[in-house]
Amino acid sequence: MKSILEAFAYGNIDPNVGTIKKGSRYERVIKTLSDSEEKLLLMLDGEAKEVLIKFSSAQAEANAISNLDKFIYGYRLGVLMTMEVFTGREDAIFGGEDFA
16 A cells, blocks of 8 residues: 555545444444334334334435535545645635634
């Protein structure tokens, strides 16, 4: 592997891969979501069950889209910050306007 960009281009780095730390708040929330969905599915029949499944799928897709947008925005913001540091120009992005 020659560079981080090459690794990323070949799919050896995936920004979406993550781990869930045992006992973390995130793990507890995911467990609550999973348990709640499972109980709701057992309580529902027919069309109501289909609606819940569609709702859950749409929510997961909306989260994925939002996460992608946030990743791209964060990456671009980081590049802009790096550009400012390396160029030494504080007006490189905002044209010298004061945002204080």
